[in-house]
Amino acid sequence: MAIGILGRKVGMTQIYDESGKVIPVTVIQAGPCHVLQLKTLERDGYEAVQLGYLDKPRRLASRSERGHVASKMDSKRARSRAAAGVEAPPKAGCEPKRFIRELRGSIEGYEVGQEVTVGVFENVKAVDVTATSKGRGYSGAMRRHNFKGQRASHGVKKVHRHVGGTGSSAFPSRTFKGLRMAGQYGNARCTIRNLQIAGVDVENQLLLVRGGVPGPNGGFVVVRETNKLG
Amino acid sequence: MSQQIIAKVEEKYLKAEKPEFEIGDTVDVHTRILEGDKERIQIFTGVVIARSGSGTREMFTVRRIVQGEGVERKFPLHSPRIAKIEVKRHGVVRRAKLYYLRDRVGKATRLKERRVKGEE
Structure with a gap:
């Protein structure tokens, strides 16, 4: 039986577990x-x-x-x-x-x-959450792929945030496909897998999952039982 | 709307009685510490120099001088590990954040005592 529900991201907060440890949670208004x-x-x-x-x-x-x-x-x-x-x-x-x-x-x-209703998650330990990530527009390689950029000095001119080399020389005399470069970042379907469930509130239709969820507050999300084993 | 929902979620993790103290107060913070399977209480004494956040995320910063070195600790106000906050002394302050104390040494770090009606 497929277990899942649709909902909306409300926002993040933190709660305490029995031992007093802080758990960062995302609140999802799920269902009905x-x-x-x-x-x-x-x-x-x-x-x-x-x-x-x-x-x-x-x-x-x-x-x-x-x-x-x-x-x-x-x-x-x-x-x-x-x-x-x-x-x-x-x-x-x-x-x-x-x-x-x-x-x-x-x-x-x-x-x-x-x-x-959100009650379907009562005996579920972890979920996968799918949503559209926040759009960041056309972004450079430093922001999009966490590249280092180039040096601040030692002869570097006006290319401090650029990608370095993108290929070799006469062989293969082309740039390989799929090379990471600047481009559209975010606003894409994104799934975060194996998020632990921190709480299910059937009365208020709320689901608390440990950690972050893609997308802005108020964005639509799909929550499914995780397909990750173990 | 979303703020109300978050407040509802946080409700049951908040302390029933919110510890009362103000910026500039000298406080004893009693923290529960687990050592192996034994629990003991550690006390950190100092001046409250800042408070931030709201709900379960509310934090406060306590500053003290240890062996001539400034030490600051930031505590989550609603953490179950904070057993007790005892106010030792009230200070006269005119700001919400006392970061200027960081630049002061020795006698200059003292705050004037504020007498509160109804106490003593």
């Missing part, structure tokens, strides 16, 4: 999510649970977004499909959702329309 769709082997070729988090106002949702969750929405196609005797797939019957993601894994124990 609705199961919108189940992907099955026969139909889709893989198994996954599609979750939706936060309601989207109806005036902002497109008709297809509404149709994705609404159990009864009249349309010409729906009428003709019904006339042909095709059974419509089950719908969640909730409001359209703002943030929709799939969790790959067994769909056992899930059904469409079911509500998923």
